[in-house]
Amino acid sequence: MLPTRPPDGSVELPPEAFEACPGRGLKYPELTEFVFGRQPENWLLGNYRDIWVGYSNSAALRLSGSSGGVITHTLAYLLQAGRIDGAVVLRHGFPEPWLSSPIIATTVDEILASSQSVYVPVPVNTVLQQVEQFQGRLAYVGLPDQVASLRRLQQLGHPGAKKVKYVLGPYVGTLIYLRGLESFLSSNGIDGLKDVKSLRYRAGEWPGNLVVESRNGRKIQAKKFYYNYLIPFYITKSTLYSPDFSNELADLSVGDAWSPEYEQKGGGFSVVVARSPAATEIMGEMRAKGLLELEKLPLMKALEMHGHMLDFKKRGSYIRMSLRIAMGGKVPDYGLRPINIPLSRYLVEFIISGVILACQTRMARFAVERIPLAIIGPLFDGFRKSWKWLSKPTKRRALYDLEFEPTDSPGPEQT
Numbered sequence: 001m002l003p004t005r006p007p008d009g010s011v012e013l014p015p016e017a018f019e020a021c022p023g024r025g026l027k028y029p030e031l032t033e034f035v036f037g038r039q040p041e042n043w044l045l046g047n048y049r050d051i052w053v054g055y056s057n058s059a060a061l062r063l064s065g066s067s068g069g070v071i072t073h074t075l076a077y078l079l080q081a082g083r084i085d086g087a088v089v090l091r092h093g094f095p096e097p098w099l100s101s102p103i104i105a106t107t108v109d110e111i112l113a114s115s116q117s118v119y120v121p122v123p124v125n126t127v128l129q130q131v132e133q134f135q136g137r138l139a140y141v142g143l144p145d146q147v148a149s150l151r152r153l154q155q156l157g158h159p160g161a162k163k164v165k166y167v168l169g170p171y172v173g174t175l176i177y178l179r180g181l182e183s184f185l186s187s188n189g190i191d192g193l194k195d196v197k198s199l200r201y202r203a204g205e206w207p208g209n210l211v212v213e214s215r216n217g218r219k220i221q222a223k224k225f226y227y228n229y230l231i232p233f234y235i236t237k238s239t240l241y242s243p244d245f246s247n248e249l250a251d252l253s254v255g256d257a258w259s260p261e262y263e264q265k266g267g268g269f270s271v272v273v274a275r276s277p278a279a280t281e282i283m284g285e286m287r288a289k290g291l292l293e294l295e296k297l298p299l300m301k302a303l304e305m306h307g308h309m310l311d312f313k314k315r316g317s318y319i320r321m322s323l324r325i326a327m328g329g330k331v332p333d334y335g336l337r338p339i340n341i342p343l344s345r346y347l348v349e350f351i352i353s354g355v356i357l358a359c360q361t362r363m364a365r366f367a368v369e370r371i372p373l374a375i376i377g378p379l380f381d382g383f384r385k386s387w388k389w390l391s392k393p394t395k396r397r398a399l400y401d402l403e404f405e406p407t408d409s410p411g412p413e414q415t
Contacts, residue, residue: 044402052272052283055292117201131164175236252272257305307395348395
């Protein structure tokens with residue numbers, strides 16, 4: 001299903017591309033019913049069958065992954081077991097050292113090379129043209145909006161999307177535009193992307209470091225929570241509006257196990273959510289074979305590990321969209337909305353949105369580029385911890401009792 005290019009140079013996309021565009025909004029209740037045959041009891045996490053905390057028992061995979069190496073190990077297991085013939089993953093450092101691009105990995109080595117997170121947008125679903133021509137069964141790894149788009153294509157009967165047998169995806173809070181990475185490089189004396197030789201976002205011991213090596217051999221390293229200072233300055237619009245944090249439409253969702261209990265142990269721990277019978281079966285097999293270390297995790301504990309980001313997504317996104325509508329803008333329609341957000345939470349969001357708006361001005365971006373990482377990193381991390389402590393009572397109030405209702409809008413609108 002290739003796009004056609006008329007003489008004037010414009011691109012004419014097939015109808016499915018418009019129908020499955022996450023920027024328009026994809027109706028989660030409908031897609032959830034299509035994928036799982038039922039609605040979730042808890043929209044904070046979505047449908048689930050089992051929840052664990054754990055990691056890969058391969059020390060190399062655990063270290064090379066963003067947290068516990070579970071997604072990478074699962075893909076390798078599926079390929080070696082003959083359950084799949086390939087996996088849609090990201091090839092890092094291609095076509096440029098600072099970029100990643102989607103590929104169909106058909107060897108374990110290709111899968112292992114795809115481990116690690118990427119914090120700038122990558123259009124994974126552009127690989128669907130290759131998927132349509134691929135002979136065999138596939139696994140697919142994508143971010144929440146990409147997974148939702150894939151599920152919509154499956155619902156529409158797209159021949160390539162229907163070849164995907166297993167869908168895996170990470171938890172996703174925020175992404176930044178590529179301009180944010182350029183800003184980081186400029187702040188640290190690297191003259192633009194063209195001087196980057198290699199880049200990894202979560203290298204080393206969990207929770208990892210952003211490590212950039214320049215072509216002249218210079219290496220810059222920043223702790224994950226230090227380079228997160230870029231978020232308010234360069235956060236993408238899609239992650240501001242998307243309410244899906246835990247990749248609710250995947251068969252298997254995996255996120256960092258943010259809890260003092262596991263953070264103190266080090267090594268890397270993941271929250272692992274099996275949403276489909278197939279995912280539960282695969283996790284059980286890998287656990288029985290000693291490939292994964294998995295310990296059952298109660299729902300509330302899983303939610304509390306990510307309470308701050310669940311609030312940012314499940315309440316904050318809807319408040320931000322309502323503010324945009326009030327200003328005459330258009331927003332995606334995800335098919336449902338929360339109905340019992342306290343007034344105090346709206347007030348907190350005014351502060352958050354105000355800070356983001358201020359940070360995204362040209363003057364603020366110009367100023368932050370001139371602050372050394374040794375200052376801005378610890379300063380931001382301290383501010384982050386203080387803000388979480390100060391806002392926690394408001395951001396947790398009534399969060400775990402949050403209820404949703406279907407939207408009444410006539411249809412999704414393009415942002």
